[in-house]
Amino acid sequence: MVTRAAPASGTRAATTAQRLIVAAERLFAEHGIGAVSLRTVMQAAGTNVAAIHYHFGSQEGLLDAVLRSRLDQVLGERKAVLTELPEGGITAGDLARAFVQPVVAVLASGGEHWIRLVGRLLASGGDELGVISESFFERNATFVELLERVSPGVPRRTLNFRLTQAMNVTLNVLGDTERTRRLQGPGAATWTTDEIVADLVGIVASVLAGPPAQ
Amino acid sequence: MVTRAAPASGTRAATTAQRLIVAAERLFAEHGIGAVSLRTVMQAAGTNVAAIHYHFGSQEGLLDAVLRSRLDQVLGERKAVLTELPEGGITAGDLARAFVQPVVAVLASGGEHWIRLVGRLLASGGDELGVISESFFERNATFVELLERVSPGVPRRTLNFRLTQAMNVTLNVLGDTERTRRLQGPGAATWTTDEIVADLVGIVASVLAGPPAQ
DNA sequence: GTCTATATTCCGATAGAC
DNA sequence: GTCTATCGGAATATAGAC
Numbered sequence: 001m002v003t004r005a006a007p008a009s010g011t012r013a014a015t016t017a018q019r020l021i022v023a024a025e026r027l028f029a030e031h032g033i034g035a036v037s038l039r040t041v042m043q044a045a046g047t048n049v050a051a052i053h054y055h056f057g058s059q060e061g062l063l064d065a066v067l068r069s070r071l072d073q074v075l076g077e078r079k080a081v082l083t084e085l086p087e088g089g090i091t092a093g094d095l096a097r098a099f100v101q102p103v104v105a106v107l108a109s110g111g112e113h114w115i116r117l118v119g120r121l122l123a124s125g126g127d128e129l130g131v132i133s134e135s136f137f138e139r140n141a142t143f144v145e146l147l148e149r150v151s152p153g154v155p156r157r158t159l160n161f162r163l164t165q166a167m168n169v170t171l172n173v174l175g176d177t178e179r180t181r182r183l184q185g186p187g188a189a190t191w192t193t194d195e196i197v198a199d200l201v202g203i204v205a206s207v208l209a210g211p212p213a214q
Numbered sequence: 215m216v217t218r219a220a221p222a223s224g225t226r227a228a229t230t231a232q233r234l235i236v237a238a239e240r241l242f243a244e245h246g247i248g249a250v251s252l253r254t255v256m257q258a259a260g261t262n263v264a265a266i267h268y269h270f271g272s273q274e275g276l277l278d279a280v281l282r283s284r285l286d287q288v289l290g291e292r293k294a295v296l297t298e299l300p301e302g303g304i305t306a307g308d309l310a311r312a313f314v315q316p317v318v319a320v321l322a323s324g325g326e327h328w329i330r331l332v333g334r335l336l337a338s339g340g341d342e343l344g345v346i347s348e349s350f351f352e353r354n355a356t357f358v359e360l361l362e363r364v365s366p367g368v369p370r371r372t373l374n375f376r377l378t379q380a381m382n383v384t385l386n387v388l389g390d391t392e393r394t395r396r397l398q399g400p401g402a403a404t405w406t407t408d409e410i411v412a413d414l415v416g417i418v419a420s421v422l423a424g425p426p427a428q
Numbered sequence: 429g430t431c432t433a434t435a436t437t438c439c440g441a442t443a444g445a446c
Numbered sequence: 447g448t449c450t451a452t453c454g455g456a457a458t459a460t461a462g463a464c
Binding site for chain 2: 031032092120158160161168173175184191212
């Protein structure tokens with residue numbers, strides 16, 4: 001039932017709880033939460049049904065553990081990136097890079113499935129995001145303040161709206177880079193992840209800066 | 215098994231097949247496809263399990279029928295909107311309005327659940343989109359050509375990328391307007407749908423026009 | 429902590445009466 | 447076309463041995 005913290009680096013073998021989280025992360029991302037049975041997770045993790053109930057209590061507890069497993073990394077990266085921004089003269093491009101970077105960091109550390117899962121939950125509209133929702137999405141206060149400097153006079157409601165959709169786009173793109181490539185046509189097969197990130201930052205900068213004058 | 219066309223307007227009562235589609239559309243949108251059992255759908259539609267198998271053959275056939283149920287409307291609206299665009303001097307704002315309008319039309323005719331469902335499937339990354347995928351997303355050829363006039367010199371891959379994300383944002387916003395309001399803070403409770411659409415068009419125009427100069 | 433065995437409920441799909 | 451009844455299997459969850 002109790003969710004343990006990640007072990008110190010250098011630990012030899014993955015514990016049963018860790019293997020369950022890794023397996024659930026992938027299966028939830030690929031097939032959706034409701035479509036994955038505990039038996040499937042248990043089988044992928046090489047253990048038995050009782051282990052899931054012992055460690056996480058229920059299906060919901062398992063999802064919660066999966067979401068928490070990379071939350072600290074994102075929040076820490078977000079905080080670090082914000083303090084590194086210069087005091088004045090921030091452009092929309094600067095903000096876009098700072099906004100996308102924490103998710104890129106998760107991707108680089110093998111968290112593509114986590115990103116896709118969170119993107120799925122964001123698109124689902126339900127309250128399954130649980131822990132994630134408040135600490136990850138709604139608490140964008142610092143970003144909103146910085147965004148106000150870039151776009152003075154724009155109502156706060158609109159700035160929040162742009163931030164929400166910037167996050168939506170970021171998760172949708174980075175949550176499945178292979179599909180992102182596939183959707184852009186046959187010529188995009190050699191698109192590197194760095195190039196995708198660069199184009200993504202461009203879109204996020206567009207969203208944050210607001211519509212062009214007509 | 216056979217999916218019938220929508221009845222002529224003026225038909226008095228909804229058929230069993232129609233009630234099943236309506237119920238499945240809502241349940242799939244709210245809880246995800248994999249999380250909805252045929253028994254839940256059957257109960258919401260006020261019929262029995264055998265009816266679903268009789269009309270749609272299987273769970274997959276039911277999803278297919280739900281997706282098709284509003285596809286013609288979107289495709290027709292898309293075609294109409296494109297032919298109404300002026301020959302020359304198109305702005306990114308013009309394109310954004312033309313891009314969003316068909317989805318707004320679906321929303322206005324009670325299709326919010328359908329939009330949310332399609333948005334869910336787009337975020338899921340699987341191939342469950344089936345019929346929708348080719349005719350709705352990938353065949354953006356006309357839009358890409360128009361976009362090339364607005365943004366000359368930009369690689370086609372990037373234009374496709376922008377269109378994909380424009381659709382992602384559109385579905386995410388219009389698929390749950392109540393949540394869109396909620397996410398923008400307590401002050402947004404009185405946001406009308408028309409105001410949301412106006413801000414959405416602004417974001418889509420930003421995405422289509424590309425990042426601002428820095 | 430990890431396993432097997434099991435209790436109980438629910439699932440998709442079909443058969444057959446009407 | 448619509449219903450009841452039912453089959454075979456899979457689901458969550460727990461009990462209890464080790």
